[in-house]
Amino acid sequence: MKELAIFTKAMIRERRDILLSILGGFAAGLAGVGLFAASGYLIAQTVFAPPLYTLIMLTSLVKILGLVRAASRYGERLFSHRATFSLLGRLRTAFFSKLVPLTPGILNRTRSGELLARIVGDVESLQFYFLRVAYPPVMVVMVFLATMLFTAAFSIWAALLLLAGMLMAAFGVPALVMIGQRRVHGAVKRKRAAFSTDVTEMLFGFRDLKLYGRLNQREEELQQVSADLAASQRDDALRLLRGQALHTFLTFIISWGMLVLGAYLIVNGSLSGVFLAMLVMVSNTVFEEAAPMATLPAYKQDSEYAAKRLTDTVLSAEKQQPELPANRRSIDDEAVSVSFDEVCFQYDDEWRPALQDISLHLPAGSKTAIVGPSGSGKTSLFELLLKLRKPNRGEIRLNDIPLQELEEEHVWSKCNTVLQHGHFFRGTIRDNLLTEQTCFEDEELSFVLDQVQLKDKKLNDHVLEKGENLSDGEKQRLALARAVLHGGRLWLLDEPTSSLDYITERKVLRYVLDQAAGDTLLLISHRLAGLEHMDRIIVIEQGRIVESGTYEELVALKGYFYELKEIELQMFEASNK
Amino acid sequence: MKRRKAGLLSMLMSRQRKSLVLLAVISLALGAAITGQAALLAKAVQRIFVEGASLSSVTTVVLGLLSVMASRSLLVYGNGMIGLNMAAAAKTEMRSRLLRGLTRSSMPVSLGGQTGGKVSVALDAVDEAEHYFSQYLPRMMEASVIPLLVLGVVFYQHMNSGLIMLVTAPFIPLFMILVGLSTRKKSEEKFDQLAAFSGTFLDSLQGLVTLKLFGRSRQQEKEIERSSLAYRDATMGILRIAFINTFALESIVMLSIGIVALELALQLVVFKTLSFYTAFLILLLVPEFYNLLKNTGTAFHGGRTSMGAIRTVEELLENTAGAGTFSITPSDQDSSERRSEDQDTVDKSRPKGEYESKTSDLGPLPPSMELENLRFRYEQSGFELHTGTAGIKIKPGQHVAIVGASGSGKTTLLHLLSGLLKPDSGTITVNGRELGELDEAAWFRHVGYITQHPYIFAGTFADNIVIGAGHYVSKEDIIKAAEAAGLGGLTEELEQSYDTVVGEGGRGLSGGEKQRLALARAFLKRPAVLLFDEPTVGLDLHTERILQRSITELSRGVTMITVAHRLYTIRQADIIFFMEKGVLVDTGTHEELLDRLPQYAEMVDVQRKGGWS
DSSP states (O other), X not given: OGGGHHHHHHHHHTHHHHHHHHHHHHHHHHHHHHXXXXXXXXXXXXXXXXXXXXXXXXXXXXXXXXXXXXXXXXXXXXXXXXXXXXHHHHHHHHHHXXXXXXXXXXXXXXXXXXXXXXXXXXXXXXXXXXXXIIHHHHHHHHHHHHHHHHHHTTOHHHHHHHHHHHHIIIIIHHHHHHTTHHHHTTHHHHHXXXXXXXXXXXXXXXXXXXXXXXXXXXXXXXXXXXHHHHHHHHHHHHHHHHHHHHHHHHHHHHHHHHHHHHHHHHHHTSSOGGGHHHHHHHHHHHHHHTTHHHHHHHHHHHHHHHHHHHHHHHHHHHHHSOOOOXXXXXXXXXOOOEEEEEEEEOOTTOSSOSEEEEEEEEOTTOEXXXXXSTTSSHHHHHHHHTTSSOOSEEEEEETTEEGGGBOHHHHHHHEEEEOTTOOOOSEEHHHXXXXXXXXXXXXXXXXXXXXXXXXXXXXXXXXOGGGTTSOHHHHHHHHHHHHHHHOOSEEEEESTTTTSOHHHHHHHHHHHHHHTTTSEEEEEOSOSTTOTTSSEEEEEETTEEEEEEOHHHHHHHTSHHHHHHHHHHHBSSOSOO | OGGGGGOHHHHHHHHTXXXXXXXXXXXXXXXXXXXXHHHHHXXXXXXXXXXXXXXXXXXXXXXXXXXXXXXXXXXXXXXXXXXXXXXXXXXXXXXXXXXXXXXXXXXXXXXXSOHHHHHHIIIIIHXXXXXXXXXXXXXXXXXXXXXXXXXXXXXHHOHHHHHHHHHHTTHHHHHHHHHHHHHHHHHHHHHHHHHHHHHHHHHHHHTHHHHHHTTOHHHHHHHHHHHHHHHHHHHHHHHHHHHXXXXXXXXXXXXXXXXXXXXXXXIIIIIOOXXXXXXXXXXXXXXXXXXXHHHHHHHXXXXXXXXXXXXXXXXXXXXXXXXXXXXXXXXXXXXHHHHTTTTOSSXXXXXXXXXXXXXXOOOSSSOOEEEEEEEEEOTTTOOEEEOOSSOEEEOTTOEEEEEESTTSSHHHHHHHHHTSSOOSEEEEEETTXXXXXXXXXXXXXXXXXXXXXXXXXXXXXXXXXXXXXXSOOXXXXXXXXXHXXXXXXXXXXXXXXXXXXXXXXXXXXXXXXXXXXXXXXXXXXXXXXXXXXXXXXXXXXXXXXXXXXXXXXXXXXXXXXXXXXXXXXXXXXXXXXXXXXXXXXXXXXXXXXXXXXXXXXXXXXXXXXXXXX
């Protein structure tokens, strides 16, 4: 159960709600049993024509128990759901704080998005662990024990019969339900995922499929996948249904057993006949309380699977975590020189290296542009510099200090970074500009916003999750403002103005270059025009540096850069109006 | 079209008639089992307790009880199983229709941009619809048969109890429905809020890199906690109402049972008009009765949600139905109508075989084309395209360049000319015949389309090229086409050469390689009409060179229409179509347009400027 350690910890912290819901559930269960016991006894008593007040007392008792049951059921539902949602919150924060230190390492693959979505899904499916797995057995055992004590007062045999029934309900029925479950576990999830990817692929490839006359064939294949999925879903549901039906049957059998046992005991003389109806009704009710036990194993397996996956992810990332050397070094507050020495890098799930034998030296204070076709490895260069990913071979040095000997946080504090898909979080514009280390007056912040051509944004304007309410251009300018305010001496800008029109682009980039005067700057540019004033241009293709030099040198060379530039000149509509 | 109004649901139901009858029969049997069980149990207790009978004398009753119990369990299982089978059949049917609709639909549906939404309908909405068949129908069937049976038995045994039950019964489903509607409204109101709260966690994980780069992770942890708690409180707000209502409902049930019990007790003790057996039987039946009614309420909610989901599916089906360019001839429609008598009407288009009557003879190749007064409108965005009233001719073998700012409708026009989109009005003719009258497959056999983002299917490298052929091709042909498209180097890099799996789950290809793969497809196909969406984004130089060379070769002697982004392509075109905000403003050669169209001249000039320093 090591996997569920985080969960247990979270449960302990929600103990108040959990205890209250257990209390409520226990009260409701007992009241239910009591209610039916009382009504069974009541009806039996009438045979002896008792005085009316006995009857009135009994019927009142029945009603009070009924109300107690409904009320405590209400409390149970309220507290158990509250606990469930609180647990989800705790799990999220717990996993978030666990993932924070692991972040660059855990993302060392191109499809990190899927991994994150999976983590979210797994955490979500863990939230029901309490409600559907941990809680029912506690409740069932408590109610059963109490009922058995009550029954034992009339006949020890009846109590033993209930015990046997409980054992069957807790172990026998679930075991029968689980037959075959292990083999197909996760089949529905897998088939759903397959169907989803296949339909998506069909829609994306629609035009090509249609033109090449392949749509019919593709449709047939998809129909097959869909039928498979429906069959798997039905099988899963049937398994649960089987559990429920078996549980119902067990309930009947035990009640029947109680009847036969009662009859025997009455004939024997060891039980008064007036209790027979009561005992039968008690056993019937107490098993209804145990109904969640039948479906418990399936949920249990799901949660444990999710928990195991989460721990595996976290553990494997922890292993990958690089150990920091004993002697941590740091960069002074000065412009930074950058050098790559035969650096190679390959994503975990890619078949070709993203970067190969990259060697370059960028002196402190230099301004360098990196250009190349999309997918050529430009962004990977930045990821390596930021220690977000680790090179497979070669060494990167900042101010002649190997990157391994620098702490991540230290490197980041020195870098003013604009990534292609920078993240903005819920809050105000001000929140998004300030970081934990920096503090600025509002005037200073507003001034920077002005300079990046975001005059119409106010510091108190709200930013939604992921910056949903900002346009791409606004996001890029806000990201640049954030970088300017960060105060490092190494600038890493990844296509920072690709969504801006060209007049705004010129203004913004001029401002940024002014701010970066004397600092080292690397700019991944989506265009070749306007790179005349950079100290150096590096052209990358398929992970290799194919050319590098000043603008004039490269143009004079009439090589790769020159040809790309010619193509760009031919572009009709490349620059936005 | 008219018959679709009948609804997807009723169509799905008509398929399930047999199962519904079976459900009714089983429900009836179940009702009999429930009353039988109560009767036998009451009987047994009566004999043993009241009459003091010996154990052996009640053997038949007790054994009968056991068998009734066993059959009741089986019947419950049976009803559930029928429900699940119906659900599986309905789901398969809905997905099948959706798939048929999507694959037969025209471009705007498939390229409407919301691919994710459509997939989610096919997956999640259909799954949500399951409840209607697996829960709602069986429960409703049970609820409409069994309580009546129980009530009948009670009436037969003891009129008063029956009357009490009859009066109190309607309150339960009524109350539950009211409760459901109010919570539903509340939860719908809060839905966006809830979604936003639950999205924070994923967002935070996705933004973790930025958050760390700027030292914000600690604050974000608090934000997650805050939003989780807010989510909890919002959800609890909704649930609290639901729970309170359940509490009230349970109290009503309890009260009703109490009234019945009190009346029974009075009859037994005070008036002595009732036997113990009858009283006990009724007391056993009453909870069963109310529980069944309670189940209807629960099923009703699920049913409503499911019906909403079914409507979603229906909407998508309606959007996808019958919008293709290549309509079918009247005689075809008749035959397909007849055949789909009980299959509903959603798909009008049938597999290729039925197009026989349409002309598959395109006439001389490369063809001439003509467009006149084309109009097209995207439903969702409202974007409208119009080519003007004047007829425009493309002579056989001419090269056309469509130019215009981004969003001016260039690609839409290309899709109309290809037949992938159907114009709302106006005509496109090919060799004098209307495009819609041609046999779809025959037309596409001669059309090649090289897009900016060619689709790579999960399959081998060779399969991905062969898709262009449409007929058997030898290995040599494939290799020749691949080499002509400059893919020779790549196949050497791939470990299994042409048999390497590429696409989803296989080897990833770069943008340039995909573009070259599309060229290889075209080299195999050698189309008479070549449609080309010229790349705007940075390709590698190798691909750029190949692209120019290949297009020159492929376009020789064919009619070519290019969405052009490069000046040389435009200069070399025989006619230029200039688009502006969805309107085909003018056509002519480069020189003519430079002369008479200032917007065109400006556009040609714009790219010479640029740059920021």
